[in-house]
Amino acid sequence: MILKSIKTLIFCSFIICVSCKDNTPENTKKTMSDNVLIQEWTGPYDGVPAFDKMSVAAVKPAMEEAMALNLAEIDSIANNEEPPTFENTIVAMERAGKPLGRVFAYYGIMSSNVSTPEFRTVQAELAPKLSDFRSKISQNEKLFKRIKTVYEDALEHPLEDQAQRVVELTYKQFEMNGANLDAEKKKRYAEINKELSSLYTDFGNNILHDEENYITYLTEDQLGGLADGFIKSAAKIATDKGEDGKYAITNTRSSIDPFLTYSTHRELRKQVWENYYSRGDNGDEFDNNEIIVQILKLRKERVGLMGYDNYAAWRLQDRMAKTPENAMDLMMAVWPASIARVQEEVQDMQTVANELGDNITIAPWDYRYYAEKVRKKKYDLDSDEVKQYLQLDKLTEAMFFVAGELFNYNFTPVPDGSVPVFQEDVKVWEVTDKDSGKHIGLWYLDPYARQGKRSGAWATTYRSSSSFDGDTNVLASNNSNFVKPAPGEAVLVSWDDAITFFHEFGHALHFFSADVKYPTLNGGVRDYTEFQSQLLERWLSTDKVINTYLVHYKTGEPIPASLVEKIKKASTFNEGFNTTEYLASALIDMKIHLADPEHMDVDTFERETLDALGMPKELPMRHRTPQFSHVFSGEGYATAYYGYMWADVLTSDAAEAFKESEGGFYDKEVAKKLVKYLFAPRNAMDPAEAYKKFRGRDAKIEALMKDRGFPIK
Numbered sequence: 001m002i003l004k005s006i007k008t009l010i011f012c013s014f015i016i017c018v019s020c021k022d023n024t025p026e027n028t029k030k031t032m033s034d035n036v037l038i039q040e041w042t043g044p045y046d047g048v049p050a051f052d053k054m055s056v057a058a059v060k061p062a063m064e065e066a067m068a069l070n071l072a073e074i075d076s077i078a079n080n081e082e083p084p085t086f087e088n089t090i091v092a093m094e095r096a097g098k099p100l101g102r103v104f105a106y107y108g109i110m111s112s113n114v115s116t117p118e119f120r121t122v123q124a125e126l127a128p129k130l131s132d133f134r135s136k137i138s139q140n141e142k143l144f145k146r147i148k149t150v151y152e153d154a155l156e157h158p159l160e161d162q163a164q165r166v167v168e169l170t171y172k173q174f175e176m177n178g179a180n181l182d183a184e185k186k187k188r189y190a191e192i193n194k195e196l197s198s199l200y201t202d203f204g205n206n207i208l209h210d211e212e213n214y215i216t217y218l219t220e221d222q223l224g225g226l227a228d229g230f231i232k233s234a235a236k237i238a239t240d241k242g243e244d245g246k247y248a249i250t251n252t253r254s255s256i257d258p259f260l261t262y263s264t265h266r267e268l269r270k271q272v273w274e275n276y277y278s279r280g281d282n283g284d285e286f287d288n289n290e291i292i293v294q295i296l297k298l299r300k301e302r303v304g305l306m307g308y309d310n311y312a313a314w315r316l317q318d319r320m321a322k323t324p325e326n327a328m329d330l331m332m333a334v335w336p337a338s339i340a341r342v343q344e345e346v347q348d349m350q351t352v353a354n355e356l357g358d359n360i361t362i363a364p365w366d367y368r369y370y371a372e373k374v375r376k377k378k379y380d381l382d383s384d385e386v387k388q389y390l391q392l393d394k395l396t397e398a399m400f401f402v403a404g405e406l407f408n409y410n411f412t413p414v415p416d417g418s419v420p421v422f423q424e425d426v427k428v429w430e431v432t433d434k435d436s437g438k439h440i441g442l443w444y445l446d447p448y449a450r451q452g453k454r455s456g457a458w459a460t461t462y463r464s465s466s467s468f469d470g471d472t473n474v475l476a477s478n479n480s481n482f483v484k485p486a487p488g489e490a491v492l493v494s495w496d497d498a499i500t501f502f503h504e505f506g507h508a509l510h511f512f513s514a515d516v517k518y519p520t521l522n523g524g525v526r527d528y529t530e531f532q533s534q535l536l537e538r539w540l541s542t543d544k545v546i547n548t549y550l551v552h553y554k555t556g557e558p559i560p561a562s563l564v565e566k567i568k569k570a571s572t573f574n575e576g577f578n579t580t581e582y583l584a585s586a587l588i589d590m591k592i593h594l595a596d597p598e599h600m601d602v603d604t605f606e607r608e609t610l611d612a613l614g615m616p617k618e619l620p621m622r623h624r625t626p627q628f629s630h631v632f633s634g635e636g637y638a639t640a641y642y643g644y645m646w647a648d649v650l651t652s653d654a655a656e657a658f659k660e661s662e663g664g665f666y667d668k669e670v671a672k673k674l675v676k677y678l679f680a681p682r683n684a685m686d687p688a689e690a691y692k693k694f695r696g697r698d699a700k701i702e703a704l705m706k707d708r709g710f711p712i713k
């Protein structure tokens with residue numbers, strides 16, 4: 001039984017810290033200071049971070065010292081008089097940087113879990129130093145020359161699989177960042193990057209400006225349809241902005257979404273909608289259109305220096321999709337069904353509007369409003385009722401059960417006080433193999449929201465798997481923002497939050513089950529690493545979990561089948577809207593990087609491209625081009641926004657493998673293959689190859705179409 005999240009895209013982020021290992025080489029030991037953040041980890045479980053001893057004051061000196069130590073290691077590798085070999089170059093690099101890895105474990109906690117204004121000052125001071133540090137390594141010519149020699153040797157005389165892969169990945173990373181260029185081109189390359197980084201900042205700041213300056217203030221008689229909680233917070237925001245007695249609708253998604261869903265004032269919906277979708281596109285000094293053209297030109301020029309036709313071809317070469325064509329093919333295979341579904345949704349909404357005697361034709365600012373009316377009419381799902389069956393403790397037990405069934409893991413709480421934590425609410429479990437009792441690692445859970453903790457949910461590691469210098473155990477964590485209950489009270493969470501909880505645990509299991517020799521092979525491939533975690537979400541709605549763990553917090557009764565049925569039916573609701581607004585953005589992201597930026601007018605390009613695609617006029621792109629921060633306020637998701645759907649295809653297709661098997665989601669044989677091919681190798685195996693080994697074929701999109709409620713041809 002599969003229920004898909006109502007929210008189709010979970011914007012989860014997870015952080016992998018650089019290789020953290022404990023056995024510091026002799027030469028760095030001698031020169032290391034007594035700064036607590038840089039020290040080797042001591043205590044039980046092969047040493048654990050001293051979270052009880054960390055301080056903000058220690059961060060800057062520790063980071064500077066660790067960077068210096070790492071650069072000294074890199075220099076000694078680069079200046080080695082011996083001819084370059086896999087051992088003295090690649091393995092030496094894999095071994096380097098351990099003190100820095102330890103400092104980063106603390107740094108990550110201080111920036112994400114227990115941040116303070118003092119820490120943010122230190123962070124700002126360190127940012128340019130860290131960037132210089134990375135450049136010093138990536139631009140070290142002697143180092144690259146040695147890497148290149150090892151790489152070319154390995155092409156002729158291949159090494160064992162994991163060694164070969166780490167050589168290829170290391171070489172590729174340097175090469176993709178311009179290490180192969182001659183001096184003149186390198187200079188231009190660096191200039192372009194500098195120009196780009198300030199354009200990225202400008203792009204982001206312009207959006208911020210338009211978010212802060214296009215606020216819609218409502219008066220008392222303009223609150224029709226809005227919920228009490230929303231009205232209260234709108235009043236407070238208005239007061240904070242010096243407009244006491246009014247109600248502020250800010251120009252951000254979290255504010256416009258509920259407003260457009262519930263406000264009965266159509267003219268105001270139109271105004272709020274237009275403000276939001278015009279961010280960065282107002283023809284003033286904060287307009288992003290010219291910046292986008294400059295960014296596109298510079299990106300094209302930069303990859304041109306390395307001989308690539310376009311940015312997308314450069315970017316996708318080490319992704320699972322490999323080429324822009326593959327990514328486009330997937331998107332275009334889903335697109336027709338998606339826009340066809342929009343037409344059905346629009347018809348349903350028009351019917352409701354007519355029944356209400358509203359005398360309108362559905363416009364973009366009507367979509368959320370009438371969709372909500374259709375949802376009520378068709379599904380009548382009470383989210384408060386669902387919550388009563390979703391207790392945090394029970395969900396945690398459910399995840400342990402699933403990990404036991406699929407991965408053969410056992411989770412046992414560590415003795416009180418045996419492992420230092422950075423906050424009293426953080427709990428730690430030891431992970432062992434159910435049969436052999438072998439120690440695998442520690443799982444840290446930081447469940448509750450608090451001041452200084454970033455929002456959302458994420459997973460991270462303090463120590464990752466590797467075996468080239470002896471097996472390491474894994475220290476992994478999950479972090480969420482549940483509201484802390486009064487003592488003795490159950491934490492009740494929403495269905496979406498329960499899914500996210502499972503999702504992040506999927507990342508943790510991906511860390512624990514890693515079986516890789518070299519730390520680099522733990523790295524993630526952007527269109528692939530969300531797949532494992534998305535897949536784990538599916539076990540929340542399996543019968544075994546439902547019957548044992550989704551029980552009422554007072555009566556202990558399992559969640560009624562009729563309620564589960566309702567959740568299931570509601571899961572594909574509004575999928576036309578969700579998929580189409582997402583895909584329109586992903587398609588423009590790809591197409592704009594494949595186009596010639598020379599005489600481009602971005603507004604015209606966007607309009608003509610969407611027209612050619614047959615974009616329904618009743619809804620906009622999820623992120624219109626002048627406000628597409630994923631793509632233009634940095635490079636993280638440039639020509640990569642498709643990746644969410646790519647990972648989702650794998651998710652649906654892999655879930656299908658379980659559904660088709662004899663034991664369903666708990667089939668032992670499929671579970672074994674899941675761990676062996678999809679989890680344990682991480683990036684030690686080409687993802688496409690790994691998937692094929694799991695499934696016996698490439699992923700197909702049929703299962704995704706089915707999960708989204710789209711017809712299959």
Ligand SMILES: [Zn+2]
Binds near residue numbers: 507
């Ligand atoms: Zn994730």
